[in-house]
Amino acid sequence: MPNKNHFKTNLEYNLWYKEYRAKNRIKIRAYNRAYNQKYREKNGFKNEEKWKKNNPQKIKVENLLNYAVKCGKIKRQPCEVCGKKKTHGHHPDYAIPFLVNWLCPIHHKAIHILICKQKMEE
Numbered sequence: 001m002p003n004k005n006h007f008k009t010n011l012e013y014n015l016w017y018k019e020y021r022a023k024n025r026i027k028i029r030a031y032n033r034a035y036n037q038k039y040r041e042k043n044g045f046k047n048e049e050k051w052k053k054n055n056p057q058k059i060k061v062e063n064l065l066n067y068a069v070k071c072g073k074i075k076r077q078p079c080e081v082c083g084k085k086k087t088h089g090h091h092p093d094y095a096i097p098f099l100v101n102w103l104c105p106i107h108h109k110a111i112h113i114l115i116c117k118q119k120m121e122e
Contacts, residue, residue, distance in 0.1 A: 079104040
């Protein structure tokens with residue numbers, strides 16, 4: 001694979017790289033899949049599985065919400081804080097599966113950080 005310095009302009013390099021990725025799509029995807037699998041095994045995929053095993057109720061509620069959104073029964077809303085379109089559903093109470101706050105990933109994470117701090121203070 002040539003270095004970026006082998007090309008006269010950045011545009012020329014970008015065109016070559018786009019063509020290279022199109023020709024070698026299968027090889028690149030296989031490499032990325034293997035890399036991601038190794039990374040997740042090394043850095044926390046087990047934690048993800050452990051959390052899912054310990055929280056079946058939360059998984060069930062998340063799946064119900066995702067199905068309702070996919071079927072069109074519930075419409076995904078913009079972030080309640082900043083108005084971004086790409087949002088996650090935050091469940092304040094998992095006993096009520098369709099009562100969600102729609103938050104962008106940044107604000108969703110911030111809410112969970114606040115919840116963790118409150119639990120630690122108790």
